[in-house]
Amino acid sequence: MCLFSVTSCSDETEKNDDAKTTQNSDAETVAKSEKETVTEKEEKSSNIEITKESGEKKYCYIRKLIEENGDYYIVTDFIQFLYGDEAVEVAKKRGFAEYDIDENGDTIFSVPNDYIILNDNPKLRTFKLSKDVYIRLIDWESERLDIKENCQPTEMNLNEEYSSPYYLTYTNGVVDSIWEEYTP
Numbered sequence: 713m714c715l716f717s718v719t720s721c722s723d724e725t726e727k728n729d730d731a732k733t734t735q736n737s738d739a740e741t742v743a744k745s746e747k748e749t750v751t752e753k754e755e756k757s758s759n760i761e762i763t764k765e766s767g768e769k770k771y772c773y774i775r776k777l778i779e780e781n782g783d784y785y786i787v788t789d790f791i792q793f794l795y796g797d798e799a800v801e802v803a804k805k806r807g808f809a810e811y812d813i814d815e816n817g818d819t820i821f822s823v824p825n826d827y828i829i830l831n832d833n834p835k836l837r838t839f840k841l842s843k844d845v846y847i848r849l850i851d852w853e854s855e856r857l858d859i860k861e862n863c864q865p866t867e868m869n870l871n872e873e874y875s876s877p878y879y880l881t882y883t884n885g886v887v888d889s890i891w892e893e894y895t896p
Contacts, residue, residue: 829877
């Protein structure tokens with residue numbers, strides 16, 4: 713039984729395979745990347761301050777999309793998207809893990825939907841989007857979990873009331889790919 717389908721948002725040619733690899737295999741690296749030391753410089757491009765960071769992959773909320781002179785920029789707020797045992801351990805340490813007592817009297821800890829999102833640092837960063845940025849979005853209006861590929865920046869749902877977490881890959885402050893993360 714198919715749980716989701718993949719459609720293309722545009723007729724663009726297929727992006728390289730590296731941009732299409734799944735983020736789940738790198739999730740542990742991404743969660744730990746918040747701890748990495750980054751070199752950061754601010755560069756002015758007209759009236760937009762662009763973050764020039766050394767890094768590879770980050771989970772974030774996209775707070776704003778800016779278009780200027782044919783270029784797109786996103787304003788991001790980095791987060792930690794933790795799931796599984798790591799999410800439970802962090803939730804236990806911070807005092808918000810749920811728990812049950814099993815029939816043997818053992819305490820079983822958990823978190824809703826097996827993930828947590830932490831936003832310990834509200835610093836906003838602005839990144840330029842590559843001209844051929846690969847954007848993968850979830851079609852929230854479909855009856856099942858449909859994935860849309862090769863989308864345009866303007867197709868991202870940046871609703872203030874509910875914002876999906878996104879997974880970015882970037883080099884020297886330029887975003888190569890954006891993946892919308894499914895959250896139940």
